[in-house]
Amino acid sequence: MPPSPRGKSKGGTATRGRSSSKARPVAKRKPPKVSEQELVRETVSEATGALFEVVAPHPAFPLAVDRLEWFMRCRNKEDIAKAPYLNALWKEKGVGIWLESLAVGDTIDWIELAYGDEKAGESLDIDYSRFEDPAFQEDFKQRFPIVMARVREYEQLAADVSKKMKVRLQVRRAGSRGMLVFTVAALVQSPKRGESGSPVSAVKKSVAALKETYQQISELYGLSLPGPVVESVDTAVGPIEDGTP
Numbered sequence: 001m002p003p004s005p006r007g008k009s010k011g012g013t014a015t016r017g018r019s020s021s022k023a024r025p026v027a028k029r030k031p032p033k034v035s036e037q038e039l040v041r042e043t044v045s046e047a048t049g050a051l052f053e054v055v056a057p058h059p060a061f062p063l064a065v066d067r068l069e070w071f072m073r074c075r076n077k078e079d080i081a082k083a084p085y086l087n088a089l090w091k092e093k094g095v096g097i098w099l100e101s102l103a104v105g106d107t108i109d110w111i112e113l114a115y116g117d118e119k120a121g122e123s124l125d126i127d128y129s130r131f132e133d134p135a136f137q138e139d140f141k142q143r144f145p146i147v148m149a150r151v152r153e154y155e156q157l158a159a160d161v162s163k164k165m166k167v168r169l170q171v172r173r174a175g176s177r178g179m180l181v182f183t184v185a186a187l188v189q190s191p192k193r194g195e196s197g198s199p200v201s202a203v204k205k206s207v208a209a210l211k212e213t214y215q216q217i218s219e220l221y222g223l224s225l226p227g228p229v230v231e232s233v234d235t236a237v238g239p240i241e242d243g244t245p
Helices: 036-048 077-082 107-115 117-125 134-143 145-165 200-221 227-231
Strands: 068-073 088-092 096-100 169-174 181-189
Touching: 036 068, 036 088, 036 200, 096 200, 107 117, 107 145, 134 145, 145 169, 145 181, 145 200, 169 200, 181 200
Parallel strands: none
Antiparallel strands: 068 088, 088 096, 096 181, 169 181
């Protein structure tokens, strides 16, 4: 038998320059990275069943704009009534993410309830900007012991839930002359330098802790949503201090 032509196999098929029959795998595209702001918004909306929107804070909001990374609030009436324990949240640069309830009371209503209209009217001259001063608190306690006891009870409830659920809760105060408004707030601290991680788990725990604290206060004293609060939620005054219990 004569030899086969050079460069061909016995079957007559060329071997030189033969390409591989295996196709290269197609690289999968990574989904776009979700921003922390959107991740938090989705998390709280899912946890509460309420819609939260990124908005500009009300001018009365005490935190300087240059210290805010973002601010969001629930503004839908039905959603506010469904989840009053969380109404606003924002990220403060260098501190973390704050979550805050609707108001759980104010000094005018509490003084009026305990001591009557006349005493409530007299309290309008009080300058509450000194509330952190122990001397001021002692004087206020002498004048309105029932109200001061209520403030302390709220603070103790927040401290108890904080310890149980391992979160950072506090009763926050807003206002100066004439009235203090009280809310319950939670802080999810920013990671330390060099650390990373998603805030989702901590935000979920904080929402659950706010809900429990708000419900306990409601069971003790009864909380309602007055018309003006629902109608004018954007005028709500924000917290005035960054301390934690």
